Amino acid sequence: MSARPALTGTGALLLFALRRDRVRLPVWVAGGALLVVVQSVAAQSTYDSPGSLAAYRASVGSNAASIALAGPPVGLDTIAGTVAFEMATPLAVVAALMVMFTTVRHTRADEELGRTELVRSTRIGRHAPLAAAAGVAALASAALGAAIGGGATASGLPATGAFVLGASATATGLVFTGLTALAAQVVSTARGVHGLVGAARGLPGAAGDRRRRGQRPVLGLSGGWAQASHP
Known part of the structure; x- marks a missing residue:
């Protein structure tokens, strides 16, 4: 008997996972857009x-804590720039948490509950559950980015910058989808995966210190590269 392809049944599992998350994921996406x-x-x-924008720019530009949390103060001479500056970090956190919980729920959490063993007793490939989980998280990331871009545009912001902001959230989600999928292969429990990915979300810890000292920030897993995105 020939070996079963490793990804057999991925499509069916992906559709099933989307059905399971038909309430959770829209809430995440709508919440990000609403923010x-x-x-x-x-x-x-x-x-x-212009005076109020100038006062805000002067206040934020000299505030080390704001720069450490939100990234370089770029584009603060426009309303769109202030929104992007204030929302880049919260949206990165939303994207990272959304895909982390989604990926873990359909991998390690299902294994702990015995669901994965039951699924693998059917004609399902070895890597199909992980591939389906990553696919769902990736689709959710894309939906989040589109919703953010559409919501920001509808609220009166320029479309180009709005969708760049959305794309940065999508990119963050894709990065953390891969990171969570990798962690799920290394750590044996769902709680352990959450802890490992959560710790990685704070790396590199020196990024904020470098910003406060006026040095080039470290654009790593902390999401600094997403904060630095602008048209």
Whole structure:
């Protein structure tokens, strides 16, 4: 008897996972988009004059804590720039958490509950559960980015910058999808995977210190590269 292909049944498992997450993932996506819309509306009403934008830019540009958390203060002479500056980090966190929980739920968590063993007793390839989980997380990341871009544009921000912001969230989600999938092969429990990926989310810890000292930030797993994205 020939060996069963490793990815046999991936499509069926992906559709099943999407059905299981038919409520969770839309909530994540809608929540991320809503954050941007609320911040955009608030910024447009708060910074409604060149003077208010200049005061904000001066305040943030000299605030080491803000720069450490939100990245380089780029584009703060526009409403769109202030929204991107304030939302890049929260959206990166939303994307990372969304894909981490999604990937773990369909890999290690299912293994702990015995579901994976039951699935593998059918005509399912060895790597199909992991591939399906990664596929669901990747689709969710793409949906999150599109929703962020669409929501920001609908709230009155320029479309180009809005979708760059959305793309940075999607990219963060894709990176953490791969990282979580890798961690799920190294750590034997769902809680352990959460801990390992959560620790990686804070790396490199020196990024904030380098920003405060005026040095070039380390654009690593901490999401600094997403914060540095701009049109």
